[in-house]
Amino acid sequence: MTAIPSNRLVVPILSATNFIVGVGAFVVVGLLNPLAEDLSMTTQRAGLIMVIYAMAYAVLSPVLVAVTGRLGRRRLLAAALIVFALSNLVAALATTEMVMFVSRVIAAAGAGILTPVSATVAAGLSPPEGRARALAAVFFGMTLAQVMGVPVGSFIAYTFGWRMAFGAVVGLSLPCLWLIWTRVPAGLSFTPVRLSDLMRTLGNAAHMVAVFFTSMFLGSIYVIYTYVAPLMDSTMGYGRDGISAVLLVFGIGAVVGNIIGGRITDWIGPFRTLLILSSGQVVIMPLFSTLPMSDLSLFVLCVTWASFGWAFMAAQQVRLISLDPENAPVLLSLNAAAIYVGAAVGSAVGGVALDQFGLTALGITGGLGAACAVAVLLLGQRLNARAR
Numbered sequence: 001m002t003a004i005p006s007n008r009l010v011v012p013i014l015s016a017t018n019f020i021v022g023v024g025a026f027v028v029v030g031l032l033n034p035l036a037e038d039l040s041m042t043t044q045r046a047g048l049i050m051v052i053y054a055m056a057y058a059v060l061s062p063v064l065v066a067v068t069g070r071l072g073r074r075r076l077l078a079a080a081l082i083v084f085a086l087s088n089l090v091a092a093l094a095t096t097e098m099v100m101f102v103s104r105v106i107a108a109a110g111a112g113i114l115t116p117v118s119a120t121v122a123a124g125l126s127p128p129e130g131r132a133r134a135l136a137a138v139f140f141g142m143t144l145a146q147v148m149g150v151p152v153g154s155f156i157a158y159t160f161g162w163r164m165a166f167g168a169v170v171g172l173s174l175p176c177l178w179l180i181w182t183r184v185p186a187g188l189s190f191t192p193v194r195l196s197d198l199m200r201t202l203g204n205a206a207h208m209v210a211v212f213f214t215s216m217f218l219g220s221i222y223v224i225y226t227y228v229a230p231l232m233d234s235t236m237g238y239g240r241d242g243i244s245a246v247l248l249v250f251g252i253g254a255v256v257g258n259i260i261g262g263r264i265t266d267w268i269g270p271f272r273t274l275l276i277l278s279s280g281q282v283v284i285m286p287l288f289s290t291l292p293m294s295d296l297s298l299f300v301l302c303v304t305w306a307s308f309g310w311a312f313m314a315a316q317q318v319r320l321i322s323l324d325p326e327n328a329p330v331l332l333s334l335n336a337a338a339i340y341v342g343a344a345v346g347s348a349v350g351g352v353a354l355d356q357f358g359l360t361a362l363g364i365t366g367g368l369g370a371a372c373a374v375a376v377l378l379l380g381q382r383l384n385a386r387a388r
Contacts, residue, residue, distance in 0.1 A: 013179045014118040015141035021111045022145025024169040027153030031162040053104040054340035061112030065333035066198035074184040084110030085173035092166035116333035136262025136314035143258045206383035211334045213376045215342035220369025221309045222346030235291035249299045253306025261311030270319035280308045281370035288363030
């Protein structure tokens with residue numbers, strides 16, 4: 001994509017749009033119980049709502065970005081946001097589980113276009129020396145959604161009903177739709193991508209190993225993060241308030257990491273940044289297997305863990321863009337899909353570790369996953385050097 005003169009409002013608008021996408025994706029976590037009761041679903045069955053969204057995103061995002069490669073970026077962003085908003089409206093009106101499942105597939109289709117395309121637009125509007133900061137700013141919206149989306153969505157669901165939580169996503173989408181249409185420049189110059197570009201990327205070992213790093217890195221984090229509540233309850237004796245405090249501290253660390261990740265990447269480059277972050281997780285996560293510890297020590301651990309974890313996204317996106325700038329939209333869509341694959345696989349691995357060895361094994365398991373991520377990062381760097 002060819003850089004054009006920067007518009008200061010575009011990146012904040014894209015960040016806000018990704019906040020809405022993130023809330024729409026993760027709000028389900030905070031309202032599963034009332035939703036399941038209203039739709040006569042078991043809690044386990046209702047959990048499939050998130051799984052179906054993740055699977056649909058992973059499959060649809062790369063394909064849709066490829067087949068829409070010739071469309072104008074502004075029109076594509078607006079159309080994707082309309083699809084996402086309508087899918088949440090369908091979810092708010094759903095009376096059966098099948099309608100709910102279908103609505104999440106449609107939502108994944110809209111989100112699967114919005115997030116990677118907004119990243120390519122932000123990168124194209126930014127000078128090379130500020131590209132990482134711009135990408136970090138866009139992804140900040142997604143980070144903030146995970147920090148705020150679940151608790152706010154839960155509050156709305158339990159106060160006004162779960163349908164209002166989906167309705168709030170629809171309402172928030174409308175001003176962003178207007179801002180995209182009026183503030184994102186028309187006629188952005190970009191290199192169109194085709195389905196053949198996706199197939200070529202899937203067949204490129206260096207590129208796919210680079211994308212796989214995202215799944216490995218985030219998967220190692222979700223080994224622990226998925227089971228934070230029972231881990232805190234069992235080892236620290238925390239109840240509702242204590243667990244909420246841990247999640248809040250984690251959220252603060254995630255925001256800090258997202259902000260500093262872009263700056264570090266612009267300073268020392270994406271590969272060195274990712275090597276430091278993944279190596280740091282190898283050391284940090286096994287400490288969760290040493291619980292219990294003092295409250296202060298735990299909070300410092302959680303802030304550090306989250307900061308190292310959420311600082312990686314800007315560096316990884318810059319790294320992928322640098323691998324093949326002309327094919328950046330496809331690589332970024334595959335990277336977005338890899339996020340959900342990593343979360344699903346990491347949760348599954350954590351569940352196996354928990355069943356076989358207990359909660360205290362989660363930290364060591366996560367650390368081993370991070371060590372695998374380091375190995376994948378080094379392999380990807382080696383393959384890329386050979387390709388050149």
